Amino acid sequence: MLDQADPALHPRSRSLFHPLTMPVPTTNLTVYTLSGQDPEGLFPCILGHEAGAIVESIGEGVTSVKPGMYVIPCYTPQCQEAGCIYCQSPKTNLCPKIRGTQGKGVMPDGTSRFSTMDGRHIYHFMGCSTFAEYTVVAEISCAVVSDKAPLDKVCLFGCGVSTGLGAVLKTCALEEGATVAVFGLGAVGLAVVQAAKMRKARRIIAIDMNEKKFDMARQLGATDCLNPSTFGEKPIQTVVVEMTTWGVDYSFDATGNTEVMRAALECAHRGWGVSCVIGVAASGKVIQTRPFQLITGRTWKGTAFGGWKSRVDVPMLVQQYLGGELPIDHYVTHEYDGVDKINDAIHALHEGNCLRAVVSYATP
Amino acid sequence: MLDQADPALHPRSRSLFHPLTMPVPTTNLTVYTLSGQDPEGLFPCILGHEAGAIVESIGEGVTSVKPGMYVIPCYTPQCQEAGCIYCQSPKTNLCPKIRGTQGKGVMPDGTSRFSTMDGRHIYHFMGCSTFAEYTVVAEISCAVVSDKAPLDKVCLFGCGVSTGLGAVLKTCALEEGATVAVFGLGAVGLAVVQAAKMRKARRIIAIDMNEKKFDMARQLGATDCLNPSTFGEKPIQTVVVEMTTWGVDYSFDATGNTEVMRAALECAHRGWGVSCVIGVAASGKVIQTRPFQLITGRTWKGTAFGGWKSRVDVPMLVQQYLGGELPIDHYVTHEYDGVDKINDAIHALHEGNCLRAVVSYATP
Numbered sequence: 223m224l225d226q227a228d229p230a231l232h233p234r235s236r237s238l239f240h241p242l243t244m245p246v247p248t249t250n251l252t253v254y255t256l257s258g259q260d261p262e263g264l265f266p267c268i269l270g271h272e273a274g275a276i277v278e279s280i281g282e283g284v285t286s287v288k289p290g291m292y293v294i295p296c297y298t299p300q301c302q303e304a305g306c307i308y309c310q311s312p313k314t315n316l317c318p319k320i321r322g323t324q325g326k327g328v329m330p331d332g333t334s335r336f337s338t339m340d341g342r343h344i345y346h347f348m349g350c351s352t353f354a355e356y357t358v359v360a361e362i363s364c365a366v367v368s369d370k371a372p373l374d375k376v377c378l379f380g381c382g383v384s385t386g387l388g389a390v391l392k393t394c395a396l397e398e399g400a401t402v403a404v405f406g407l408g409a410v411g412l413a414v415v416q417a418a419k420m421r422k423a424r425r426i427i428a429i430d431m432n433e434k435k436f437d438m439a440r441q442l443g444a445t446d447c448l449n450p451s452t453f454g455e456k457p458i459q460t461v462v463v464e465m466t467t468w469g470v471d472y473s474f475d476a477t478g479n480t481e482v483m484r485a486a487l488e489c490a491h492r493g494w495g496v497s498c499v500i501g502v503a504a505s506g507k508v509i510q511t512r513p514f515q516l517i518t519g520r521t522w523k524g525t526a527f528g529g530w531k532s533r534v535d536v537p538m539l540v541q542q543y544l545g546g547e548l549p550i551d552h553y554v555t556h557e558y559d560g561v562d563k564i565n566d567a568i569h570a571l572h573e574g575n576c577l578r579a580v581v582s583y584a585t586p
Numbered sequence: 587m588l589d590q591a592d593p594a595l596h597p598r599s600r601s602l603f604h605p606l607t608m609p610v611p612t613t614n615l616t617v618y619t620l621s622g623q624d625p626e627g628l629f630p631c632i633l634g635h636e637a638g639a640i641v642e643s644i645g646e647g648v649t650s651v652k653p654g655m656y657v658i659p660c661y662t663p664q665c666q667e668a669g670c671i672y673c674q675s676p677k678t679n680l681c682p683k684i685r686g687t688q689g690k691g692v693m694p695d696g697t698s699r700f701s702t703m704d705g706r707h708i709y710h711f712m713g714c715s716t717f718a719e720y721t722v723v724a725e726i727s728c729a730v731v732s733d734k735a736p737l738d739k740v741c742l743f744g745c746g747v748s749t750g751l752g753a754v755l756k757t758c759a760l761e762e763g764a765t766v767a768v769f770g771l772g773a774v775g776l777a778v779v780q781a782a783k784m785r786k787a788r789r790i791i792a793i794d795m796n797e798k799k800f801d802m803a804r805q806l807g808a809t810d811c812l813n814p815s816t817f818g819e820k821p822i823q824t825v826v827v828e829m830t831t832w833g834v835d836y837s838f839d840a841t842g843n844t845e846v847m848r849a850a851l852e853c854a855h856r857g858w859g860v861s862c863v864i865g866v867a868a869s870g871k872v873i874q875t876r877p878f879q880l881i882t883g884r885t886w887k888g889t890a891f892g893g894w895k896s897r898v899d900v901p902m903l904v905q906q907y908l909g910g911e912l913p914i915d916h917y918v919t920h921e922y923d924g925v926d927k928i929n930d931a932i933h934a935l936h937e938g939n940c941l942r943a944v945v946s947y948a949t950p
Contacts, residue, residue: 307832308857311857311858313857313883314883316856316857316882316883480877483877492680492682493672493675493677493678494675494678499877499880499881501877502877503876507877508875508876509875509876510873513844513847513863513865513866514867515888516863516873516887516888517863517866517889517890518680518888518890519680519888520887520888521886522880522885522887523880523884523885523886524877524879524880524881525881
């Protein structure tokens with residue numbers, strides 16, 4: 223069920239969804255909240271924020287989505303209103319229209335649409351709550367995608383893979399011939415490698431403590447794979463600077479570790495290197511560096527959902543996937559059938575060989 | 587005397603300079619080194635790095651500068667060689683050609699050209715050493731400017747004022763209508779205000795603990811002046827965000843204080859705010875923030891010498907000054923005559939009412 227953002231219009235309803243979810247331990251937001259480390263986590267809630275789904279029904283006033291449509295629920299909405307400075311700006315995707323209620327685990331009208339059989343309140347999660355056979359999502363949070371798209375694949379565009387791709391293609395707008403370093407080779411970091419290759423990066427240095435990730439990184443375009451633990455006491459940023467003379471044009475953190483974020487910044491090229499934070503850090507953690515790093519020309523930035531405007535850009539990514547320009551099937555390493563398999567999928571993620579585990583709940 | 591960078595070619599020589607220097611306490615690099623806090627400071631040395639001068643003689647192989655020319659020695663050189671990736675890039679001004687020897691307090695050939703009467707070695711400082719009636723500077727460090735320029739004014743383009751102007755005009759390339767916050771209203775911060783006004787900033791918030799600076803800030807274009815100590819426990823970044831709804835499009839630190847650098851970042855606009863570090867921090871200090879600040883769209887960068895390429899851009903700034911488009915006389919609050927007045931000028935700077943004190947050594 224899709225609700226408009228305007229709280230006055232919302233009858234309670236439900237939607238038949240076909241959510242296919244795929245969390246990964248290092249940076250996956252659902253797993254982070256599940257761990258209890260998210261100080262803003264609200265329980266009990268229905269987790270899950272990466273999915274593909276089919277609309278079952280719509281609420282009063284919903285106009286842009288109809289039953290039967292294929293959608294990807296997005297935790298970053300796009301209201302597209304003339305008065306929204308964020309939606310009107312080409313510089314950002316961070317539409318704040320419903321962030322207040324979304325952060326409180328409720329719909330824009332302030333209510334939850336979930337409860338236990340005996341009537342106890344259950345919170346929403348990130349405006350998505352896709353670990354469920356049915357969920358309720360705001361209209362402005364739904365990216366309508368081609369109904370030719372296989373939902374068990376394009377569900378990946380719901381968060382991590384889109385984020386990694388967008389960090390390169392959108393937030394940093396990588397130029398052809400650039401040099402790149404990527405820290406963390408989960409699905410997000412691998413999507414950075416893939417996007418850097420798409421942009422014809424000259425050199426792509428892929429970095430992870432888990433060398434099992436290197437094969438996939440190389441397949442996607444990494445030219446060098448480094449395990450930081452094999453360089454003794456030498457900081458990894460020093461290793462990267464030495465092997466590139468001055469550092470890399472662009473570096474990306476896809477780990478969520480604030481020490482790694484610093485390393486990523488400090489291996490960026492003197493004079494013009496840009497370092498982009500993608501991973502979400504644990505609560506209370508700070509990033510730090512000497513200001514000299516910035517004075518001498520490095521830029522520190524970040525990305526949320528890869529800078530993609532959800533309702534406009536996600537359908538475009540799906541089209542590129544359908545056209546064969548943007549393969550993503552390789553991120554699906556595990557598949558499960560049935561909503562009761564969600565815990566199995568999360569266990570798989572923690573074992574280190576999983577990029578994305580897709581769980582199918584129902585086939586309409 | 588102007589030397590080429592190539593160490594093989596340099597006979598020892600001297601130049602008649604007419605250096606006019608103007609340090610300011612908060613961010614002036616000479617005063618920082620003088621204080622003993624600069625871990626890379628080498629003593630004994632001849633300090634001074636902001637000056638205008640007339641060339642007395644040139645070394646063998648020097649072609650682009652001739653005796654009698656008006657020059658501004660620049661601590662950032664510009665070699666302009668085809669093989670210099672920095673000089674060839676439009677993204678940076680940080681030509682590294684002579685940074686190794688400059689950092690060691692010597693000329694590109696590894697020698698010092700200064701000594702005491704009894705023959706003891708004296709180090710160079712930042713490639714300039716302008717607290718002297720004669721100095722020796724590398725050819726690639728000299729910006730040749732119009733000989734119609736009053737050296738006792740355009741000497742200001744040697745560092746701080748250029749840096750503040752360039753932070754806005756070059757490093758951040760401010761758009762018309764932007765909102766701006768500036769922390770620290772010494773000459774650097776005031777130059778930020780001036781440049782923001784030139785770029786038709788919609789709102790310019792000028793911030794300093796010393797309210798005596800506010801009159802000049804308003805004259806240069808500040809729309810709001812804030813003293814952080816008047817807001818009780820409320821952090822200044824919160825004050826700025828509240829008065830602008832979401833923060834400012836661009837913020838600048840011109841204090842060198844790392845806590846202020848954090849405040850400047852955190853008052854930048856969610857989604858697209860850019861914060862630029864200009865001030866030089868004390869040794870060992872780090873900047874820090876929560877990575878969430880970057881993830882939600884803020885960019886942290888820095889500038890050195892305002893991003894200006896010294897030999898190309900400084901003459902252009904001087905032309906703009908001569909054309910009346912870029913007034914800078916208002917930064918000269920104190921004037922002294924004679925090289926023996928340098929200590930008086932530095933005392934004046936520490937009293938808080940001085941922007942730049944210009945000391946004239948000799949009139950050719």
